Amino acid sequence: MNMxxxxxxxxxPISREPSDVQLQSDADAQAVxxxxxxxxxxxxxxxxPIAQAEGYDPLAIExxxxxxxxxxxxxxxxxxxxxxxAVLVIIFFPTERFFKPRTKDLGTMSIxxxxxxxxxxxxxxxxxxxxxxxxxxxxxxxxEGKLSEAIRVAESALDIVPKKNWERWEKIHYRYWELLxxxxxxxxxxxxxxxxxxxLPEDPFxxxxxxxxxxxxxxxxxxFTTEMKQAYRQEAEAIIRQIENACNSLDAQxxxxxxxxxxxxxxxxxxxxxxxxxxxxxxxxxxxGYQEDKHPDxxxxxxxxxxxxxxxxxxxxxxxKLKIDIYNHIIDRWYWFEGQQVVQGANMRRKMLEQAVRxxxxxxxx
Numbered sequence: 001m002n003m004x005x006x007x008x009x010x011x012x013p014i015s016r017e018p019s020d021v022q023l024q025s026d027a028d029a030q031a032v033x034x035x036x037x038x039x040x041x042x043x044x045x046x047x048x049p050i051a052q053a054e055g056y057d058p059l060a061i062e063x064x065x066x067x068x069x070x071x072x073x074x075x076x077x078x079x080x081x082x083x084x085x086a087v088l089v090i091i092f093f094p095t096e097r098f099f100k101p102r103t104k105d106l107g108t109m110s111i112x113x114x115x116x117x118x119x120x121x122x123x124x125x126x127x128x129x130x131x132x133x134x135x136x137x138x139x140x141x142x143x144e145g146k147l148s149e150a151i152r153v154a155e156s157a158l159d160i161v162p163k164k165n166w167e168r169w170e171k172i173h174y175r176y177w178e179l180l181x182x183x184x185x186x187x188x189x190x191x192x193x194x195x196x197x198x199x200l201p202e203d204p205f206x207x208x209x210x211x212x213x214x215x216x217x218x219x220x221x222x223x224f225t226t227e228m229k230q231a232y233r234q235e236a237e238a239i240i241r242q243i244e245n246a247c248n249s250l251d252a253q254x255x256x257x258x259x260x261x262x263x264x265x266x267x268x269x270x271x272x273x274x275x276x277x278x279x280x281x282x283x284x285x286x287x288x289g290y291q292e293d294k295h296p297d298x299x300x301x302x303x304x305x306x307x308x309x310x311x312x313x314x315x316x317x318x319x320x321k322l323k324i325d326i327y328n329h330i331i332d333r334w335y336w337f338e339g340q341q342v343v344q345g346a347n348m349r350r351k352m353l354e355q356a357v358r359x360x361x362x363x364x365x366x
Contacts, residue, residue, distance in 0.1 A: 106272055106316055108181060109208050111174045114142035130169045133157045137175055151179050163199055170203070177209040189213040201242060202249040204269045211239050211276040218283060229287045236280045236287075243277045271312050278307040278322060290329050292341050301326060302344050309344075320360045327353045327360075 052058075115131075115138045133153065140150040154176040161169050173196060180189040190213035196206045218232055247270060253259055254266045281304035288297035305326060313319040330343070331353055340349040 106268070106275060106318055108178070108212075109174075109205055109269070109272055110178055111171055114138040128168070130157070130172050134171055134175060137172070137179075141179060147179060147183055151176070151183065151185075154179065166196060166199055170205075174205050177205065181209060181212065186213050186216045190217065197242065202246045204246050204250060204273055207239070207243050207246045208269075208272055208276055211243060211280060214239060215276070215279055215283060224287065233284055233287050236284050240277055240280050243273050243280075247273050247277075267312070271316065274307050274310065274312060275316065275318055275322075278304040278313075278319070281307070282322065282326060290333060292330070292333060305344050317364060320364055324357055324360050327357050331357075 115134050137150045137153050140146045140153060154172055157172060158169065158176065166173065173192075177189060177193060180192065189209055193206045193210035193213065196203065197210060200206065214235065218236075221228075224232070250266055250270050250273070254263070259266060281300040285291070285297050285301040285304070288295070288300075290301075291297040305323060307313065308316075308319040308323045330341070330348075331350060333339075334350055338350050340347060342348070343353075
């Protein structure tokens, strides 16, 4: 009994008075509650033997103990290498090579959509005599689809207008040329625009539609005599000069302070005129027999390519198609031979031109 009683008593908690507990030092007290003893920093000289004893590689020890700061020369070399790398990226990976603008169709010149009755109270032209004529023409063409009748109304109105007032009736002339172009009446269009250019030689619409009519009529001819080639060549060169004057006039107008409101219209006119000018250069090259190498007519071909490569026509479908046509004419003259010649100042081989054609076609179909 006594033995069991002692065992049970030993398992009971024993309460002690504070006086029975021996006082402990501060270090012992911290150890009791879970604090580690304070330690100081290990000096570099002490770290090396410790790391060596742990089996670390000497190079790793040296790199670990090296100061983190870089020298001025290292920073300078880093800046130089960064600049050189950026220049190489710009040269060999230009932005336009990977992020080309979406190609667009320039279309034909137009004064816009149909004029309606609602425009009578919203325009400053409502009191002009030509405005009612334009309203009638647009009603017939856009509203009822009567192209021939709309042309007759325009011709009847313009027949009684004195030439000195043609500039005030320019909207009717512009719509009339647009309808003639839509109807395919090339010779009438050429005659009408030629007469207008005698009075206003730098009018962009007249130059555009005159060039368009001339090119359309010429492209329909399959064979030329020597006299015909010379006559068409001279006329093409005259139209090129007229378009150049018209483009210079547009540039002057774009510099006017109030031209910002019409910047989009000026740019569209400029693009269309330049494209027609490029086509005229190609026509002269064609009349000369698509010459190559050092022939004087090669200048016309390169002028056309330079216009197509200009910033204004960089995203034009028509410009890309014209370049494809020019490259194909160069390739066709070589037949199956691996030819080469200077194009726009650069020596071009057959494979290079074929690759350029594939790239242009891909841009058009994307």
